[in-house]
Amino acid sequence: MKLSRRSGTIEQSHIRSMTGACNAVGGINMAQGVCDLPVPSEVIEGAKWAMDQGINIYTPTEGLPRLREAIAAKMKRFYGVDVLPEQVLVSDGATGAFYTACLSLLEPGDEVMLFEPYYGYHRSTLTSIGAVPTFVRLEAPEWTLDMEALQAALTPKTRAMVICNPANPSGKVYTREELESIGAFAEKHDLIVFSDEMYEHFLYDGAAHVPALSVPGLKERCVTMSGFSKVFSVTGWRLGYAIAPLHVIEAMAQFNDLIYVCAPAPLQIGAAVGLERLGDGYYAELSQVHQHKRDLFCAALRDAGLSPSVPRGAYYIMTDVSGVNGSDDFEKAMAILEKTGVASVPGRAFYHDDAGKNMVRFCYSKPLEVLQEAAERIRKLR
Known part of the structure; x- marks a missing residue:
């Protein structure tokens, strides 16, 4: 059957493809924005x-x-x-x-x-x-x-x-x-x-x-x-x-x-x-907990020689990975995954041109013990 022209406008999300690569190696998925924290009772x-x-x-x-x-x-x-x-x-x-x-x-x-x-x-x-x-x-x-x-x-x-x-x-x-x-x-x-x-x-x-x-x-x-x-x-x-x-x-x-x-x-x-x-305290704690996680992982990225753009909201970190081996963002993201077991998203997922070729995105909304493990792994890039 011949596909419609419309079907050609959509390609697999780079987030999903990196999630698949992460699962293949049993890594820590910091590519997909899955907030896998406890649901309020x-x-x-x-x-x-x-x-x-x-x-x-x-x-x-x-x-x-x-x-x-x-x-x-x-x-x-x-x-x-x-x-x-x-x-x-x-x-x-x-x-x-x-x-x-x-x-x-x-x-x-x-x-x-x-x-x-x-x-x-x-x-x-x-x-x-x-x-x-x-x-x-x-x-x-x-x-x-x-x-x-x-x-x-x-x-x-x-x-x-x-x-x-x-x-x-x-x-x-x-x-x-x-x-x-x-x-x-x-x-x-x-x-x-x-x-x-x-x-x-x-x-x-x-x-x-x-x-x-x-x-x-x-x-x-x-x-x-x-x-x-x-x-x-x-x-x-x-x-x-x-x-x-x-x-x-x-x-x-x-x-x-x-x-x-x-x-x-x-x-x-x-x-x-x-x-x-849910009272105001729930939402205040949400921000406090995620700010702590942001700071924890940004520190690990800096220790690894990378340059994160510190976010003021959401729970993602766009990070300059110029120093990582690879000719573009995809190769650099795969190099990080192969060396540390931590998955990120290549910068190309967020730009219409090659402006993201030296960038990746990490999602830090993870259970604290998982994030701490990811931080230790990322430090191995140094």
Whole structure:
């Protein structure tokens, strides 16, 4: 059978390929963003209770009212942002929310700006529907937004931009001033802003998360995506959501119904219970624990003679590996794996050109004893 042209736009994720290489040698997988930490008991018990109560059938495609209300309450609780539950769509992961948003708002040929290093699924989603990614470079180690570069990337076909805040893979946390500049730019040029805020609770060194919905100029032209995979350590539950103007949510719901029907019913209750019952201390500890892990692994990378860009958010470290043997990022990542048994992602996964040829990404959201072992192994590169 002849494959469609669309199928040729998607290639295997470099993250998955490195995961396979890691499994083949029985290594420590710091390539894939799998937060393999304990799931809060409130979340597990909430899902079990839902199953026992018979909440196991289709839900409204927009999501169960209890979860939509809990998400709206969360936005008020943490950020003082008023959101109607009707403005929330629950989907199969934030990736599902982004896909349905793109189908609802973009036409084939529309150009969409990505800030690179970018998250590969954002680019793949855009190309799969016929949109055209364009790129605005943020330079290591500070990843500062250059508004002149943003202006230079604008064309008459530009329809939208994607921001990831805090950013995967760089760990950049956008300041309010940067987001206000983006908002003014988007308003001036009538652009949509897709804001992926999956790592909103992973913040370090006193950084604060500024949701796009809190920024003038963005609220009416923004689709916010987030979810529960990372914050509750349930990546396999595939549970995320979008917040957008009501007419956009209504359009997204049609595609959500077509593609996914609905998110898993009892798991929605588990997430709702987590939002309702977990106190501020849970989220504060999440940041404190991950900051300790960040510092631990960054120190190991420096001891190994590498140059990490210290993240202010999320749980990834982009690292300069110029001193590692190999002609490019893939060979360098494989050399690290072969010598230490620690898997990383080649920098090419996050750039449209060869800018990542001397970079790899490590994910440090691992149990502490596993991370300590990985740190000792990485030091062997010296």
